[in-house]
Amino acid sequence: MSEYTVIAERDAFLAACTTLAAAAGPVAVDVERASGFRYSQRAYLIQVFRRDAGVFLFDPPALDDFAPLQEAIGDAEWVLHAASQDLPSLRELGLEPPRLFDTELAARLLGHERVGLGAVVENTLGIALAKAHSASDWSQRPLPQSWLEYAALDVLHLVDVRDVLARELREQDKTEIAAEEFADVRDRPAKPPRDEPWRRLSGLHAVRGRKALAVARALWTAREEFAEAEDIAPGRLVPDRALVAAVVADPRSKHDLAALKEFTGRASRSELDRWWQAIERGRADPTPPRERATGGDTLPPPRAWAQRNPDADLRLKAARPAVEELATNLHMPTENLLTPDTLRRVAWTPPEPVDPGSVADALRAWGAREWQVGRTAQVIADAFVGSVQHAEKAADPAS
Template identity: 30%
Template sequence: MPADARAQPVLITREDDLARAALRLTEARRIAVDLESNGMFAYRATACIVQIASEGDVILVDALKTSLAPLAELMTSRATEKIIHDVAFDARILAEARVALANVRDTSLAARMLGRTATGLASLLDVELGVSIDKKMQQHDWSERPLTPSALTYLAGDVAHLHALRDRLWTEVEERGIADAVEEETRYRLAQAVAAAGTEDPRPPYVRLKGIERVPEAELAILRHLAEIRERHARDLDVPPYKVLAPDVLFAIARAKPTTLDELSQIKGAMSGRRARALAPDVLDAVAVGIEDVTIPDEERVWFDKPRLAAGVARKRRAREQRLTKWRKDEAKRRGVDEQVVLPGHCLHDLADLAEVSLEAIAAVPGIGAFRVARDGAALLTAIAEEGP
């Protein structure tokens, strides 16, 4: 039977205790796994708590007090299924702790491919199982210690019902014949997450700002310097950059181009809070430098200047994408499944970009899966052929 959310979870803070617990869990047919980090409170997110529920009990691993190394063999074992809600984030954080995952069932992805519109854990538990979970600690700083009794109860509740949710969703997945699509997309997302683990975003801080491509040239250099000082302060303070200055405040400062503290104080949010006020002199310096030197290095400009395709190439790509989109929509309707089951969006875009039109090239697209090539290869070849059907 599923682990009882009301049962007192076992908190593990020692590596030897974790090793013994992991050994016991290797006997389980499947386990539910969740992870809490400090991503909303630290410059770089790290694992704080790992929750694991077998079909009998729940353990909570304090990742700030013990290495997660004893979990490595269990998590990579294909003999034990891991039930996770939205594998991408957890897989990346675990990979950075040198713990890999294998044999994963992602309940969030299964729900999405079944056509559910609300795929958050709380929403799914409510709709699918009639279970209501406490959401009051969703934005809690999980690096805080000690863990209170209410925190332990919350943590256990996140995994206690995943077994039942997995069974409910996978029954429908099997009935609708989409298990191959769900499993392939899970492998793809897992691989993407692991590849991203421990890597730095190669883009300069200002290029990462959403909407940067629409910023007027006169403001771009100012934003470049503003984002750099925000990043530096965030790193020094060990907080997320947005907690130093919010993105919309950066854009507002670049537009207003303040030269005095009084002018800066007129911008909403620019001097709100201790961190922003301490940063004010650096902000004014960044504005002054950006006004004086509007140069954007060529090696940085390529990040947000989209390469312009030759007119003929661009038309060909658009036509391919339109044909693939229409085929996917028609096929999904014919089969009575979600369009992502027929062809995930990332596969569609990669197919539209193919330089070579062949089954081999199609098969090499990440996440497409051999089953799609076998079933839909001819249709995909037709859709990406230059003249179309």
């Protein structure tokens, strides 16, 4: 096994960029974060591989300006696995792929049963990768050599994997499909923040009453602010279950909170004043939250459609199996042919009149790519029309 070092000095970084610029062909890129350990999703290690250049491991916290790396790669194609996970961290450093090949997404479009990096490498190249450090704390320094070997392997074979998958895409006539999907991943805007992120507290269903929900919100906010300031994952300070336990216990004093054995976590006692103040703020909140989250543009669950919107229920029940059959014929997961949410939204509020053209426009409005529109619009329109005809016959058996 090769010995790897993390490049943290400017001169070594510039020398590596020169070597990468002198090589040719696609560039494999990967990012290691410290999810579950740190609050931020920043990159703590960036791995880069290019044929005739080799593997380089860069230390983002030590290297401020990554413009030389962006310039060195130039307009070459970037190869990433599950690119949507790494692109935000790369963009924070000013690293942006001009062209993208996503090996995970390619494997999905090709109908591979397993699409994790290890599985895809083994399936395409016959090489088994050890995935021992994927959940490690990559913010620590120094990084053990075994971790660096693992990180290097994440990019070492990725260009070869890309070549095999590109050939499979050509054989299945999916090259253009993949190109549209890769461009969509690269250009997709970041999701807007949730309106009420505190409602994602695990176990919040056990909290009853608006005043108690106000306390839960205040505790979550206090933990979030402290976690961001310390750059520590919130759950490592006080787990969700401990916050909920404190709300449910409804302690009468700071002493009662300290005595609550379910209130655990590394900061549960050291920051006791912080949590007690949050509880008091929540209790005094003049605008406690609603019992249920506001709906926004969220649709009801499909199981409720028969009562809430019977016509939409019929449309969905007719279109869903038709889209699933089409996906099977194309040898890809249904959600890659068309996301379930997109189909549900078009079924809930169909265009008027229902025909392939209007359905195509509706699909585009909800973010479907052109290749998806071209393959599904006719199928969905036919299913919607058929559901209406079926309903009319059921209402008038004599017809």
